[in-house]
Amino acid sequence: MTGMALLVCCGWTVLLCLSVQAYENLALHQPAWQSSTWRSYTGADLAVDGRYTDLVWNGGQCAMSIHGQTAAEWKVDLGAVRSIHHVVIQYMTENEVWDEDNWFTSTFLGFSVYMSNTTNKEDGVLCFRDTNYTGATLPNPVNITCPYHGRYVIYYNNRTHPPYPEGYSTYTYSDLCEVEVYGCPSPGYYGENCSLECPQNCQNGYCNIVEGTCFGCTHRYIGPRCQENLALHQPAWQSSTYFYYTADRAVDGQYTDLAWNGGQCAASDGGQTTAEWRVDLGGVRSIHHIVIQYMTGNIVWGGDTLPLRLNFTS
Structure with missing residues (x-):
């Protein structure tokens, strides 16, 4: 040649x-699991039962793990891979004022939230890890933006690598009164009321729940919207x-x-x-x-x- x-x-x-949009609580009444359970009336499912008016340990509305653990994990199965916007966690307060004097702030500090397609948090994406809150600044409930796709939302906290900052408890707990996971029931939609279809060339039909941009593209298509x-x-x-x-x-x-x-x-x-x-x-x-x-x-x-x-x- x-x-x-x-x-x-x-x-x-x-x-x-x-802006915040009208997303659906996908966790409501879905199967939940926790690494340990304090009593039969503090099971994992109580964190997705839609009730959180009584935030005491024996009020029948909160999940609670066993005391004296160095790691605590709780997860909810959304039933299928879902398109998520944000997660809201209501922690136990004993119906007392939520401030640095409330003992439960010390057990909540340092927590993480994951989104995964499996029951293993390591297979998923980290939505949030607390490294900055103190007992005085930790919000409750806390609203965590998590614009990803997954089937399992996983709460995790540990006290396995001391020393920890001032205000942290010696042991950790998953004392969760409600976990709400807001998003679209179908991963193929985005936007307000989940009414907009993702671009047709998005890989697996997934797109950003707010902007509609693709996380990946099918063959020969590229760019934010494939x-x-x-x-x-x-x-x-x-x-x-x-x-x-x-x-x-x-x-x-x-x-x-x-x-x-x-x-x-x-x-x-x-x-x-x-x-x-x-x-x-x-x-x-x-x-x-x-x-x-x-x-x-x-x-x-x-x-x-x-x-x-x-x-x-x-």
Whole structure:
């Protein structure tokens, strides 16, 4: 292929630019579990029963773990992977004023909240970990923003690596009177009242519950909203053609074989001093960015500064 091709394109992609809301409490009456239970009337399910008017340990409305533990964990199963916006935790108070003199602040300090697709918190994402609150500043209830997807919401606290800051208890507890998990019942929707559909090319149908941006994209789509490739299968032209390596091969959606004779790349004729290629989008379009995949001959791309896939933002 001596003297071959000033313009050789294996792919040309043109992509389209593109308060607290009324979310549902997805945790209400869902199955819950805790690492230990103080008494039969302090079970994990009491933290998702919708009742939290009596915040004492024996009021029948709060979950409570066994005393003297160095770690405490509580979780709720939302029944399926859900799109979450925020989590609200109401901690036990003994119906007393919530301030630094309330003993329960010392057991609440240092807590974490996770979102996971499994019962293991380590498989999920950390929504929040308290490292700054004191007994005087710790809110109750506490509202935690957690714009992720998952099936299990997990509360965790520990006292396994002393010393701890002033105001922390020696042991830890999960004395939870209510845990509310607000979000959309279906992961394919976002926005107020969960009425807007996620962009169709979001991976697994998931998108940010507030903005609708995708966490990942299906094949050949990129960008915050996995926009449509406007160039795909559109009419293309080039100033010269080397054998049968026509312009349309750069917009056919194929670029797994980047050799000159792989049938997936456009190529101009050799010996030219200029080369031009263009695609007709079929109308005036609003463009966000353009991606160009150049031919490599299926050899390692050795350019130190020139990227193999060029991404141009318009």
